[in-house]
Amino acid sequence: MQFHLNGFKSRDPEVHEASPHALPHGDSVPQQVDVLVVGAGPAGLTMAAQMANFPDIHTCLVEAKEGPIHLGQADGIACRTMEMFQAFGFAKKVEEEACWINEVTFWKPDPHDPSRIVRHGRVQDTEDGLSEFPHVVLNQARVHDHYLAHMRNSPSRMEPYYARKVLDLKVEEGAEYPVVVRLERCDAAHQGQVETVRARYVVGCDGARSAVRGAIGLQLVGGSANQAWGVMDVLAVTDFPDIRYKSAMQSPHGTLMVIPREGGYLVRLYVEMDKLGEAERVSARGITLDHLIAAAQRILHPYTMEVKEVPWWSVYEIGQRICDKYDDVPAGQEGSRLPRVFIAGDACHTHSPKAGQGMNFSMQDTFNLGWKLAAVLRGQCDPQLLHSYSSERQVAGQGLIDFDREWAKMISDKPKLDGDTNGQGVDPKAFQKYFEQHGRFTAGMGTHYPPSRITGEAMHQGLAPGYTVGMRFHSAQVLQINDAKPVQLGHAALADGRWRLYAFAGAQDHVEEGRGLRALARFLAESPDSPARRFTPQGQDLDAVFDLRGVFQQPHAELAIESMPVMLRPPKGRMGLYDYEKVYSAVVRHQPNIYDLRGIDRAQGALVVVRPDQYVAHVLPLDAHAELAAFFAGFMREA
């Protein structure tokens, strides 16, 4: 955590200095903004929190509810999402507060007495080394709280405008602020008042019944599985031994999933209810909380569960639906039109909650979009970049829909009994196997963006096979040489819109001047072709757009910080103080070496280019200066 760069201030370093450029929060929504975010759920808050870090961009977040939520549907937080939370500075807090999912247990009917369930399997939830963060669960309302605190403490001091519903939205092509949105206030004091906002861009994060989606003529397409499920958060007394494990129970009475929750006592239960008839909706069934509890108790037999308190419950039907486009440019017209309106989260994909993916995919949607909008609004990138949001995220969303369809079907299938090789239903072992096979996907690591202007061709993947181009940057421990502190290399990536250039040195690069890491650093600092020179605005710090980090193979005591090139020790801020936290040794006591973990070529080293949303954009040889320059010239604009 770095602070005091522009002078000592005695205060919580998470509370940033308010920017004089920020849009002040008022009683009415501003009439004109750069970005209007509709909906303060996980997608909208990720979007707003990202934009809050850029006070020069005026962003307004509106939400139909009258205030922050206290209960929320979602609770699963995948490892990948924790990595993103780290970029916003609150992963460690979530890690402390949330419930960790360490193992998953599987239960099936006892072959000797199928009315009783027995444990038949136990698997580690997340494979070793997949992420530096655990898979956790936490009430969605608390995730919101962390984002809201981040926004409040940001240079923008951003607060949502509550109790605003979208009335209508239209795009007036050619205008500077082309998107016109009318909002209706829905709190008692202002009921019926209408506000009009003009925005350069609108992001609709307004849920499955999205008004923004409707306004741009998009639809969720897909079907329903005609299967009713109940979900309830309970405080209960039970003798079921795995009540603090994520557990899946298959029984003749249906399927039950246990998700332990934060605080050590609360538990979420997903309970399979009846099959619905064709065209029947769950709302017609009149399923009550008592039905849910009774169903859970039947499935748990021979164990008992006495429910003491139910803070929240709901009944839903499974369905998988998705939009074929996530913005307002119809397919095929990308060459001639630029997107102005985007949708994200439940507004463009809905599915079953039981793989714990909804909130996670939604947040990743807007983490993908946030930096792009900022780069375009700041004139750093040309607006064609914005097409990549729909093309990248819609494909990722389709993968989720496909996974969920299969997983939901397995969960709802009757379990096959031991020895039954012909009967209908799912073999409990196959069920467990499917869960294990999809561990990386459910941890959020399945996303793989195809080559595009912002994702290079994997021509040099062999230099660093552990950093797959198009996938998320996989952190590992390294040692900061300025103070011998072990740190996670990936935690250099804050949600600040900057590109990270992780340069892994070749074997002799600590002394070699003419090539390798030092030559790259010199190229970046001095060459007229250097992206850092071309695309960093005058007067800003050397690392304002491109943040070069160097990892060396030698132990830290053999590396001299004072001999490092200026890009690895840039003078910064109003006093020109050196930033010393950019040079690392791969040698960390009691830790595996990052070169071994990620297969980095020790002789040549490698340059791993990472996007502001933590995805690997390119892997290049350290000497590929021209390729590096060409890559950024492909979508960036001169400062």
Place this chain on the structure above:
Amino acid sequence: MQFHLNGFKSRDPEVHEASPHALPHGDSVPQQVDVLVVGAGPAGLTMAAQMANFPDIHTCLVEAKEGPIHLGQADGIACRTMEMFQAFGFAKKVEEEACWINEVTFWKPDPHDPSRIVRHGRVQDTEDGLSEFPHVVLNQARVHDHYLAHMRNSPSRMEPYYARKVLDLKVEEGAEYPVVVRLERCDAAHQGQVETVRARYVVGCDGARSAVRGAIGLQLVGGSANQAWGVMDVLAVTDFPDIRYKSAMQSPHGTLMVIPREGGYLVRLYVEMDKLGEAERVSARGITLDHLIAAAQRILHPYTMEVKEVPWWSVYEIGQRICDKYDDVPAGQEGSRLPRVFIAGDACHTHSPKAGQGMNFSMQDTFNLGWKLAAVLRGQCDPQLLHSYSSERQVAGQGLIDFDREWAKMISDKPKLDGDTNGQGVDPKAFQKYFEQHGRFTAGMGTHYPPSRITGEAMHQGLAPGYTVGMRFHSAQVLQINDAKPVQLGHAALADGRWRLYAFAGAQDHVEEGRGLRALARFLAESPDSPARRFTPQGQDLDAVFDLRGVFQQPHAELAIESMPVMLRPPKGRMGLYDYEKVYSAVVRHQPNIYDLRGIDRAQGALVVVRPDQYVAHVLPLDAHAELAAFFAGFMREA
């Protein structure tokens, strides 16, 4: 982190429900309190934060300053202090925010050109495994902030009363609230107004010029070393390579110590100034900031340092002074009098700042006292217990004074040049060696309380040699069996005034009923001699006073939570929900086994009794029920 026990509440779990029993904060100090704490520095805040956790005890904190400080003298936070912060719930925050001291480097005059300094040594700051926390440095004002937040969020909602100076204090023996303190308000709005508070107990944490100390007739005794030192916090541009390491420079121009600080840019420098004449005080010297900077620059030669900003600086003289008693009962009268007034922190010991011990010892003083006062005020322990505060902490303080006298002398000595075996001065290698040898002491692990009514004789130390009776409980990782989460065993110890009984099971105790851990748990739950039965008030949770934790040798999958005795899975709160977080396996993947780390007898197991301040009170065989009962009967009172 456990919460939601008495019902789901959607909010920050660090914000506790306000207690209806708490003393409300008003405009004037309350007229009558259980505990009056004077001084809101590190000692006073630790005291107040501890008492804030007990809303049934009415505590008032007064401070002469008009509000929270923004700058503070102290910055070193020893590993032991981090362990205590963990009990208050903010260690992880400090770990994120603070600067880590990982290595210390040593510099001496270049033998070829003694006007230049050269690095001659580099040592690891904290030995491996000494603590689960690092040694860190952080502005004292931020430490205060964390305590103040803890108090504000506690069930007591405690806030300091600022701008109150102690006018006088007297003890009226025999009264129920015997200590009468008159306070003068010193803010502009209330200047000169006098408030009178009557208290059962007063804790003077009012610094080196303590009015409380004066009122009970105690004095700091010791001398001054006639050596002037300067200290400054700087933002500077320098080519000195170790500016982010703790470094000690011995040069012909004097000694300089570099302490890197939080945020990556700020640095504290301790600069040796001139020797003072006999009876000369530093204030007479007229030493200015320019003198400090010039002296630091001379010592750093050939490196340069351009100072850009100095948020804080000071000049002081070294001295080591201590009180021979930390309470108002004169030595020898302990049998006939009970203490009513205590002093802590700088009020009873002052010394040089350069070993970074002042703030740490001060906080440990009141962490020692806090639980004792609470236990006496709640009628849990007889008031003779309070004598142990002075007897334990004064001896610990004397150890600090002795250490500091030697260390300060070495730091101020001129360095011997290489090959000079006769000359005056200190050999740089001997200097480095002394630092290394005292690593455990400066980490805060040197404190060893002698046997007393609350610290047993180490008759059974062989059962767990890694848990020295009288020293702090040394945490290690174990695996919670209810959810397979790796946790630090020592983090069970919150600042809640409870005793921890860590029962390490013998090899067969997971199935054995008649002896070992299960028999101990049954004794505690059922026997009329059980301290848990005798000393836990009716109607409170089974673990309200004694918190039994069980560690087993088997992997977690071989341990059945449902078969654990009631003391290891107690029903709690208004709904009788099971607390599942008390049973562990010693087998944690990729981690050493706690039985090996601490030498625990695998055949017999061991019971490690830990005081509310995290010190080991006793090591006993699991079957020593009578000895356990007798130990607590020695100072506890029937509920």
